[in-house]
Amino acid sequence: MFKKVLVANRGDAAVRVIRTLREMGIGAVAVFSEADRDGLHVALADEAVALGDSEPSKSYCNIEKVIGAAKATGCDAVHPGYGFLAEDAGFARAVLDAGLAFIGPSPEVLVLVGNKVEARSLLAEAGIDIVPGSQDVISGEWAEKEAERIGYPLLVKSVVGGGGRGIRVAQKPADLASALREASDESFAAFLDKRVYLEKLLERPRHIEVQVIRDRYGGAVHLFERECSLQRRFQKVIEESPAPGLSEVLKEAIANTALRAMETLRFEGVGTVEFLLDRRGRFWFLEANPRLQVEHPVTEMRTGLDLVRLQIEIACGMGLSLRQEDVHSIGHAIECRIYAEDPQSGFAPRSGPILMLRPPGGPGVRADLAVIEGSSLSQEYDPLIAKVVVLAEDRTRAISRMVRALEETVVLGVDTSIEFLRDILKSDRFISGNIDTSYLEEFAKCWKPDESFDAWAALGYRLECSSSADQAKVSQLAPLSPWKALKHFGR
Amino acid sequence: MKFQYKVSGRPVLNIPRNCTVLASRPGFHVVLNGQKVVPLIVARGGGGVHVFSRGMTRKVSVRNAVERVQAANNAVLAPLPAVVARVLVAPGDRVSQGQALVVVSAMKVEFTLVAGCDGVVQEVRVKEGEKVKLGQVLVLLSGAEVEDGSHDSA
Numbered sequence: 001m002f003k004k005v006l007v008a009n010r011g012d013a014a015v016r017v018i019r020t021l022r023e024m025g026i027g028a029v030a031v032f033s034e035a036d037r038d039g040l041h042v043a044l045a046d047e048a049v050a051l052g053d054s055e056p057s058k059s060y061c062n063i064e065k066v067i068g069a070a071k072a073t074g075c076d077a078v079h080p081g082y083g084f085l086a087e088d089a090g091f092a093r094a095v096l097d098a099g100l101a102f103i104g105p106s107p108e109v110l111v112l113v114g115n116k117v118e119a120r121s122l123l124a125e126a127g128i129d130i131v132p133g134s135q136d137v138i139s140g141e142w143a144e145k146e147a148e149r150i151g152y153p154l155l156v157k158s159v160v161g162g163g164g165r166g167i168r169v170a171q172k173p174a175d176l177a178s179a180l181r182e183a184s185d186e187s188f189a190a191f192l193d194k195r196v197y198l199e200k201l202l203e204r205p206r207h208i209e210v211q212v213i214r215d216r217y218g219g220a221v222h223l224f225e226r227e228c229s230l231q232r233r234f235q236k237v238i239e240e241s242p243a244p245g246l247s248e249v250l251k252e253a254i255a256n257t258a259l260r261a262m263e264t265l266r267f268e269g270v271g272t273v274e275f276l277l278d279r280r281g282r283f284w285f286l287e288a289n290p291r292l293q294v295e296h297p298v299t300e301m302r303t304g305l306d307l308v309r310l311q312i313e314i315a316c317g318m319g320l321s322l323r324q325e326d327v328h329s330i331g332h333a334i335e336c337r338i339y340a341e342d343p344q345s346g347f348a349p350r351s352g353p354i355l356m357l358r359p360p361g362g363p364g365v366r367a368d369l370a371v372i373e374g375s376s377l378s379q380e381y382d383p384l385i386a387k388v389v390v391l392a393e394d395r396t397r398a399i400s401r402m403v404r405a406l407e408e409t410v411v412l413g414v415d416t417s418i419e420f421l422r423d424i425l426k427s428d429r430f431i432s433g434n435i436d437t438s439y440l441e442e443f444a445k446c447w448k449p450d451e452s453f454d455a456w457a458a459l460g461y462r463l464e465c466s467s468s469a470d471q472a473k474v475s476q477l478a479p480l481s482p483w484k485a486l487k488h489f490g491r
Numbered sequence: 492m493k494f495q496y497k498v499s500g501r502p503v504l505n506i507p508r509n510c511t512v513l514a515s516r517p518g519f520h521v522v523l524n525g526q527k528v529v530p531l532i533v534a535r536g537g538g539g540v541h542v543f544s545r546g547m548t549r550k551v552s553v554r555n556a557v558e559r560v561q562a563a564n565n566a567v568l569a570p571l572p573a574v575v576a577r578v579l580v581a582p583g584d585r586v587s588q589g590q591a592l593v594v595v596s597a598m599k600v601e602f603t604l605v606a607g608c609d610g611v612v613q614e615v616r617v618k619e620g621e622k623v624k625l626g627q628v629l630v631l632l633s634g635a636e637v638e639d640g641s642h643d644s645a
Binding site: 178182185189345346348349350351352353355356379403406407409410411412413415416418419422449450451453454455456457458459460461462463464465 | 496498499501503505506507512517518519521529531532533534535536537539540541542543544545546547548549550551552553570571572573576577591596602603
């Protein structure tokens with residue numbers, strides 16, 4: 001077993017990995033950028049190494065600095081978390097070349113899986129249905145011809161993208177040129193790779209994915225599916241398992257296809273196979289993720305397993321001790337990602353100080369915080385504040401539990417998605433399970449925060465800015481002078 | 492002078508009265524008619540008070556009821572603190588409603604800012620790579636009708 005592991009990440013990803021390392025008695029080394037001096041992952045780790053500038057390319061994505069930190073602290077392995085360098089084959093190669101173990105698949109598998117065009121054609125050859133699209137990287141005139149063949153509406157997608165970046169929609173031929181340019185530019189900005197391909201945009205599909213674990217000896221199990229249709233900007237927001245409304249036969253077929261896909265890709269470790277599912281029960285391979293995913297706690301809650309522990313065991317050469325019949329479902333799990341963002345202005349991210357942060361508690365509730373109270377959300381990074389995950393006997397109870405947990409979650413200082421998430425969970429369509437990848441953005445268009453609370457919030461201000469003697473009876477409050485009140489600020 | 496509560500950008504004229512308040516650091520329990528309790532958790536910062544109750548949060552500030560002069564409708568403002576990724580127009584360009592003018596990027600996401608009306612680009616106030624503040628004017632448009640001089644109230 002490893003003695004000491006460097007966690008090449010920040011936020012919730014780093015925190016999650018560090019927790020398991022500590023439980024396994026393995027030393028946990030964090031790295032941090034200038035903006036993350038007060039990061040939660042730094043507080044939880046055994047050791048922490050400063051990487052410098054906050055810009056990812058100068059810190060978390062700087063291969064030389066990260067490996068230098070691992071060597072300087074005497075680590076024998078590196079865990080990439082998710083995001084940043086997690087799918088970077090060059091990073092995995094550099095880790096191995098430095099004589100360290102990489103907790104993830106081999107560089108060869110990362111290259112194969114990371115190139116979506118290649119992975120798609122390999123799986124198509126293996127007889128797995130893929131979302132119709134171009135077989136090759138696309139540009140200029142060739143793109144127009146391919147687009148006609150595939151049919152509009154379609155997506156222009158980065159060949160190496162992830163996390164919803166480098167994707168643009170072309171509803172009609174006139175959109176194609178700008179979609180190509182924008183997807184390509186965003187892909188280059190995020191992944192230093194301009195290549196894009198075309199994919200058919202399916203009408204109102206569901207996004208279903210399967211958690212797969214494979215060891216290097218061919219042992220493999222799936223840990224059921226996750227329903228991840230509720231997305232904005234192609235990024236998941238609410239995930240659950242089991243997927244509501246699907247027959248056991250269909251779920252089994254999807255899970256077995258996922259196992260076959262990972263076998264074809266010769267995958268090793270903990271990964272996910274994503275599918276799009278239509279209303280008639282047809283499903284197509286979308287992409288494979290060769291890493292832990294943000295939403296993995298949904299599966300951990302449903303199965304009671306620790307995915308990071310399994311990942312570490314496989315990386316140090318142990319065979320998978322689980323057989324498929326050992327994997328049990330112990331309930332219905334739902335996750336909500338709480339972001340600093342404004343659902344009313346296109347989910348624009350917000351940055352700023354977290355004045356107060358109180359996670360929910362009680363039975364069946366897990367809160368994975370990404371930040372610490374008193375720290376600031378930096379513009380440089382993903383504005384995730386926390387993931388709230390619940391487990392209950394069935395879906396109805398899981399929804400009630402999640403609503404209750406969200407109502408307990410206090411985040412003050414920045415706008416968050418909490419009230420929006422609560423309202424969508426209480427909506428008829430969510431409760432009926434009749435959801436698809438368009439639902440969340442549609443719901444957001446006509447959603448408004450509850451304005452009847454505004455007056456109470458104003459009362460909160462007034463009470464806060466009044467002397468304590470005035471606070472007992474609101475009816476006796478003196479007329480408010482804002483200047484008197486405001487003098488308290490800035491202290 | 493008159494003052495007005497602004498709750499997450501919305502004006503609030505009347506605040507609840509005739510209720511009993513129990514202090515509960517860091518906040519209050521409001522008792523109405525001897526029974527209903529509205530728990531309010533509060534924190535100060537960023538020039539206002541942030542108030543939480545059961546899944547809802549609001550930022551409250553108090554300001555002079557006479558609003559500062561808003562930027563004209565044809566000003567394109569930064570929707571959040573960001574970096575200008577691309578400027579897609581130049582002064583003198585004729586643009587139509589919905590046309591992309593500037594792309595700004597923040598927290599790994601790109602936001603394309605589009606023209607709210609048809610018009611002509613009068614001024615571009617930012618350069619690519621420049622950091623911009625929330626509400627900063629990026630581009631000024633002049634309405635095509637105004638330039639034509641044919642309609643005043645368009």
